[in-house]
Amino acid sequence: MMIERVHFDLHFVTPWQLGFKLISVNVSDIYAMGGRPAYALLDIALASGAQEDFTEDLFDGIQCALKTYRTVLIGGDLSTSKKDLSLSATLIGYTKKQILRSGARVGDRIYVTGHLGESACGLEMLKKIKMTVSLRREPRSAKLKNDAGKAKNCGRGSMGDIRSQMSFKGLSWKAIEPLLRRHLMPMARNPREYARSATAMIDVSDGLLIDLSRLCNASKVGARIYEEEIPVSAGMKEAARSLGLSPLRLALTGGEDYELLFTASPKKRVRAIYIGDVVKSGMTIVDSKGVEKTFSAEGYQHFKR
Amino acid sequence: MMIERVHFDLHFVTPWQLGFKLISVNVSDIYAMGGRPAYALLDIALASGAQEDFTEDLFDGIQCALKTYRTVLIGGDLSTSKKDLSLSATLIGYTKKQILRSGARVGDRIYVTGHLGESACGLEMLKKIKMTVSLRREPRSAKLKNDAGKAKNCGRGSMGDIRSQMSFKGLSWKAIEPLLRRHLMPMARNPREYARSATAMIDVSDGLLIDLSRLCNASKVGARIYEEEIPVSAGMKEAARSLGLSPLRLALTGGEDYELLFTASPKKRVRAIYIGDVVKSGMTIVDSKGVEKTFSAEGYQHFKR
Numbered sequence: 235m236m237i238e239r240v241h242f243d244l245h246f247v248t249p250w251q252l253g254f255k256l257i258s259v260n261v262s263d264i265y266a267m268g269g270r271p272a273y274a275l276l277d278i279a280l281a282s283g284a285q286e287d288f289t290e291d292l293f294d295g296i297q298c299a300l301k302t303y304r305t306v307l308i309g310g311d312l313s314t315s316k317k318d319l320s321l322s323a324t325l326i327g328y329t330k331k332q333i334l335r336s337g338a339r340v341g342d343r344i345y346v347t348g349h350l351g352e353s354a355c356g357l358e359m360l361k362k363i364k365m366t367v368s369l370r371r372e373p374r375s376a377k378l379k380n381d382a383g384k385a386k387n388c389g390r391g392s393m394g395d396i397r398s399q400m401s402f403k404g405l406s407w408k409a410i411e412p413l414l415r416r417h418l419m420p421m422a423r424n425p426r427e428y429a430r431s432a433t434a435m436i437d438v439s440d441g442l443l444i445d446l447s448r449l450c451n452a453s454k455v456g457a458r459i460y461e462e463e464i465p466v467s468a469g470m471k472e473a474a475r476s477l478g479l480s481p482l483r484l485a486l487t488g489g490e491d492y493e494l495l496f497t498a499s500p501k502k503r504v505r506a507i508y509i510g511d512v513v514k515s516g517m518t519i520v521d522s523k524g525v526e527k528t529f530s531a532e533g534y535q536h537f538k539r
Numbered sequence: 540m541m542i543e544r545v546h547f548d549l550h551f552v553t554p555w556q557l558g559f560k561l562i563s564v565n566v567s568d569i570y571a572m573g574g575r576p577a578y579a580l581l582d583i584a585l586a587s588g589a590q591e592d593f594t595e596d597l598f599d600g601i602q603c604a605l606k607t608y609r610t611v612l613i614g615g616d617l618s619t620s621k622k623d624l625s626l627s628a629t630l631i632g633y634t635k636k637q638i639l640r641s642g643a644r645v646g647d648r649i650y651v652t653g654h655l656g657e658s659a660c661g662l663e664m665l666k667k668i669k670m671t672v673s674l675r676r677e678p679r680s681a682k683l684k685n686d687a688g689k690a691k692n693c694g695r696g697s698m699g700d701i702r703s704q705m706s707f708k709g710l711s712w713k714a715i716e717p718l719l720r721r722h723l724m725p726m727a728r729n730p731r732e733y734a735r736s737a738t739a740m741i742d743v744s745d746g747l748l749i750d751l752s753r754l755c756n757a758s759k760v761g762a763r764i765y766e767e768e769i770p771v772s773a774g775m776k777e778a779a780r781s782l783g784l785s786p787l788r789l790a791l792t793g794g795e796d797y798e799l800l801f802t803a804s805p806k807k808r809v810r811a812i813y814i815g816d817v818v819k820s821g822m823t824i825v826d827s828k829g830v831e832k833t834f835s836a837e838g839y840q841h842f843k844r
Contacts (some may be wrong), residue, residue, distance in 0.1 A: 235582040235583075235584060235616040235618045235627070237584045237618055237619070237620045237621075237625065237627075238621075239620075239621045240618065240619055240620060240621060241618070243666055275629045277540040277582065277627040277629075278540075279540060279625065281543045309629075310629075311627070313540045313542055313545065313546070314542070315542045315544075315621060315623060315625070316542075316543075316544045316545060316622075317622060317623065318620060318622065320540075320542065320584065320625045320627075322540070322582040322616070322621070322625075322627040324580045324582075324614075324615075324629035326631075327832070330767065384554060411543070422781060459643040464795075
């Protein structure tokens, strides 16, 4: 469920991106159990003053994401609201082997599937650069209606055209764009190549530390992770520093990256980023000097700026 | 989807009733295809100032309805909104034989499963009697938490205790109560005994004329209905007159009765109310003097006060 003024701000995100994100975040929940999405039902309440353009862009973004994830819209409800846009999606998916949060065993390794903290860094940039006007209208090139062949690219192609309007403290568009994209139109991570090995899995939606705590609690185990192994991209590092933020903190506590966090036996060959180990109890992080510090699901708040 | 200030007004309905109604109206959609509900997913955004009592009552109403319809809550999302309560339900049901709107054949009879116009009449009364305070808190007796044995009765029992606070233009509580109930906590009509005979089916959610038009359009047929056969209860007649409203107009155009409207071959023995016949084309209503008048889905507006 995504509610205006709670989950998103229409000054920062286009309706197209919002529609895309609505599907991505729900697909991510199915991926996180090793499933593949099949059917979507959408309940959408448009603010009574919504323009036709706005609605069309929103549905184009939804349609593009549905194609991207090979998911079919089978129902729902369209309504109005007095003030705020309200978006609700139910996805139905299938899996032969469901991967729960509760399957991690002591001795398993802990993996993530990609860079962390990028979405949070993108959000911080958006807040600062106030590119309200330029982002409110998505370029028409982003719309690939009835173009199944390009569905896989429709997500990838939709932000490039606004590059000329963007610059931030001397950072290149090449550095900025992936961070904004990760926040505005995240892609869910397909679990296909990890599903066989994974003993437990969750998607990183609320931040690494809190989501890892959830997985460990469900599995009744602890975790030791290594600060130096947390995947942070060079672009994010650069952007975070120009914002005066710690890249590591963003990576540990920033939400909405929608990477997969999973555990697997050390005997399995896994093509993902090894960030720590499942231990008997306790949640700790080992810093670059080898010092081990405790963290908890609640404690993640302390990392937040 | 039910949105505050669009679909409901918390001055008229208790959170308990709202929760019950959310499930009923969605079950009604599954019943209308001859299905049985099995699973529910709920997306609920509570206004940020919502009291704990309010939330508890809302969920008690939902739980009671889920038990009533033997439906299991399997997922969803709980969120907040800045101002308005937003309720969204997705129900998954099953059927061996799905009954579509498109199966009506010329010569079939048209049936409804119960009295019409009651919900609309109840709403009109609520608007007049402004029983805001007394209806806002549901009596505790309405709550039958963890009481599966009483699930079937929990809906029935929840409005009686406020009778002492109610009176309206000399009408008895016995006359008022069913009308308020039909609006505030409607029951979906189980299609079990009609499903075998029905050739086409829809639930009366927007009003008899508009829903009959939908069924006929989908079936590419017309309809002739008989004014004198439209089922109107004595209590509704009395209440409508005291409100200065036409009972027939309420029955033809009032929404949210959640009775089933269906067609069946005249060869079938059907235990429902026979209100008209499927004809080749045109939508007409025959009045008590035998005069046949045309109506259309759009034309239903003219009946509205």
